Amino acid sequence: YSDTKRSVPSSASPTTPTTPGGSRRRQSTKEIALEKNDFIAPQFTDKLKDLKIKDGESLTLKAVVTGDPEPHIQWLKNGKPLSSSDIIDLKYKSGVASLNINEVFPEDEGDYECIATNSEGKESTKCKLTIIPMEEKPKETGPSKPPRIVDHLTSGSVSDGSP
Template sequence: MRGDTSRMSKAKVAPPPPGCTLDINDPQVQEAAIRIQASYRGHRSRKELREKGPPKVLQELKDVVLLEGSAAKLECRVSAFPDPFIVWSKDGKELKDGPKYRYVFEDPDFVALVVRDGVLADLGKYTVTIKNPFGQTSDSACIKVEVPAKITKGPDNMKVKKGSTVVLKAEISGEPAPDVGWLKDGEDIDEDDRVFYDIGDTNTTLTIKNAQPSDAGKYEVFLENNLGVDQSFARVDIL
């Protein structure tokens, strides 16, 4: 055994290939080691700081405008580690990720909600809630929907007896709320106690009391907002 140990101690070890050794006393090597250590400490410190706090909103949500039939995107920048749990809601009701609402995670710091196929009902207040094991935070913004002025159902042609009441009705939509006007034979109608019109959120009516032969003619309802105009016609005959 002793002889074997002696032979082993005398065995020569092959030197490492050229370029595979480092002189730890070399100033460049020492400087590189210091940079690596500092970088690791910085990474570890940043990681520890992220782990210790609740989520934070670094860039707030902003109100956006959604055009009818198009899509809108709400987005904010957050700080949260480990990866947070995200919930989006509209007017207090949770929204499910799916065809209408798409949850988007563009990178570890940005979260977004895409609202597709915009309609007037999408108008409202949207909130993102960000949770992790250390707490939660939230932020809100509004989607403002813009819809071109539109007459969804025009007034019907009418034949009525003299002295009766005529009511022409049109169903309307638009956001911003459109300006509404009624015309007879191309001229603005001067309202009085007998002939007048009302404008609601979704409809407008023209009332003609005690109809006279002079009230017969072609009536027009006209809508306009900053996105478009629309009009519809009806014929009134007095028997």
């Protein structure tokens, strides 16, 4: 960054009147030096990491970002913008951007990106989410077993209407 100089008109002040009802004004120009810009472009100090989780588990992606002015955060999945909903909870507080999904499904698999933008620049971090499918219960293998007799039949008589 470099110092910037700008010409600014100084305040005009009335002087002694030269004609009845008239006045004379004087105006000059001053140069002032503006301070260096103290703003900082966004920078991720803790980036997203690739993740593998099981189908049905909960997911939390977190990234820590700094910047001044405070960055605007945007999340993308496979290049498409995400927004908070009943399924996805997006938050940004005290420099921590997070994405939460209570229960992931195979369709949640993909490339996730967190983008931080402010007046000084833009920075992003990415990760790949892999969903491990639920294990199906193995079916019994081998020959099927014949029925087993657990109690022998007995003869009996019952009158109509008896329990």
